[in-house]
Amino acid sequence: MEKYIIRLWLLSFLVSVMAVAVMTYKWSNHSHPYEGNAHIIRNKSQLEGFLQSHRHHHDVAQFKTGHRPYPIPTAFFIQSLAFVTATDVNVTGFVWQTYPNDFPKDFEKGIVFAEQVNSADTLLTKSYELPIKRDGIQYDLVGWYFDVTVRQSFDYSHYPLDTVTVWLRLWPKQTSNDILLTPDFGAYKKTNKRTFGLDFEMVHGEWNVDETFFSYKEIPYDTNFGYYGPDPESSTSAEDYLFIDLFFNIRIHRKFIDAFIINLVPLFIVALLLFAQLLAVSRKKDLAEHVGFNITGTIATYSAVLFIILLAHIQVRSQFAGSGLVYMEYFYLIMYLKIFLSVANIFIFVLGRSRYTDIIRYRDNLIPKLLYWPVLLWMLVIPTWLIL
Known part of the structure; x- marks a missing residue:
């Protein structure tokens, strides 16, 4: 083999x-920060700051209820x-609340649980x-499994x-402006760690836990749910319909090695x-007879x-029905294109000689x-660089 051909193969490599x-650089440096529009509460000082900044909301509630x-x-x-499924998450554990004597x-x-589905299957059993x-004050502690x-x-x-946030959004059983659920940071040994409130022996499956945290979100409902102020005929502002809901959030990311073996290894083969x-x-x-090349067999x-690729793509698509294209699907689309280009190359190669096919032949x-390989891999770089 001539030296320049060896150099061309080396350049291709x-x-x-x-x-x-x-691609490896983008994969290893990929991060998907939390983009929710909630108020993140990680400690007592942040809780006090949030409550102070929302004093007017509490004043509105006091106007309605008289207190x-x-x-x-509340803690988890x-x-x-x-x-x-891709949208349904099963969560088990304990939740408890501390009620004042008054x-x-x-x-x-x-x-x-505001987002619960299959309510008939939901289990909420009082444990204690x-x-x-x-601090010298008597309370009533109630816990549920x-x-x-x-x-x-x-x-x-x-x-x-991908990195996602699973949350448990809570309402008081008696929904009204009379009750404000707050994080019970005193129930945890350390909340300055990235994760708290989790069983150490919890099986994570295909996910790893990044962090846990409480958060508040202002929910602007378009109804007051029948709760009126002292004067039912008085005008009602949008803020009167603003409810503050408490969330317990679990931030998790998918184990890349599992998804790599399931998706990328077959594509590489x-x-x-x-x-x-x-x-x-x-x-x-x-040479053609030696390697068994013929256009029909090819x-x-x-x-x-x-x-094979189509079946694998369908399996991935079925996991995220209703969602837009996910990053991995671009790999399958590029493989479709690569197969089409390979078939086109075969047909052009076996056609009669012409000035348009000389570069192929x-x-x-x-x-x-x-x-x-350069064309295939750099085609894969494009969605990797643009999406991640």
């Missing part, structure tokens, strides 16, 4: 390695988390209720490098098979490979062989 390096909302400290201990007797104690004393499936909308556009088939393309009769091979299809 180096350009391909550069593309792999670029300021009762702050009810999560024992398991599992995705039932809490109205006619108010029903308890919670409601006992009096406790904090829960098993609930909640429905949420997640952003899977970066799959398999398919790409190797396509390249091997391309190397077998030759107009030299003895098209049949490409058809089988296309069917040059040195027994050398140029398409040299460009196979």
Whole structure:
């Protein structure tokens, strides 16, 4: 083999390695920060600051009910988390609340999971209720064991490098402006860690936990749910319909190695098979007979490979029905295009000689062989760089 051809193959290899390096860099440095419009509460000082900044909301509640909302400290201990579907998550664990002695007797104690589905299957069992004393003040501590499936909308556009936030959104069982649920930071040993309120032996499955935190979100409902102020005929502003809901959030990211083996390894093997088939393309009769090259067999091979990729793509798509294109799907779309280009190359190669096909036929299809990996890998770099 001439030296310049060896140099061309070396150049092809180096350009391909550069593309792999670029993708590896983007994968290893990928981060998907929390983009929710909620007020994140990680400690007592942030809680006090939030309550102070929303004093006017409490004044509105006092105008309606005649007293300021009762702050009810609330905390979680999560024992398991599992995705039932792409939008439904099953969560189990304990939740408890601390009620002051002056809490109205006619108010029903308890919670409601706002996003729960299959309510008939939701389990919320009282585990304990006992009096406790904090700072010399008597309280009533009530704890429940829960098993609930909640429905949420997640952003899977970066799959398999996606990071999502699973949350438990709470309402008081007696929904009104009389009660304000607050995080009970005193129930945890350390809340300055990135994760708290989780069972150490919790099985994470295909996910890793990044952090846990409380948050508040202002929900602008378009109704007052029938709660009027002292004068029912008085005008009602938009802020009168503003409710503040408490969330417990679990920030998780997908284990890349699992998704890599499931999705990228099969695609890489398919790409190797396509390249091997391309190397077998030759107009030299003895070489073609030796490697078994013929256009009918080649098209049949490409058809089988296309069917395999199509099935794998359908499996990925079925996981995220209703979502937009996810990052991994671009790999499948690019493989479709690569198969089409490979088939087109075969047909052009076997056509009669003309000035338009000389570049393809040059040195027994050398140029398409040299460009196979650089073109494929840099095509994969484009969505990697733009999406991640």
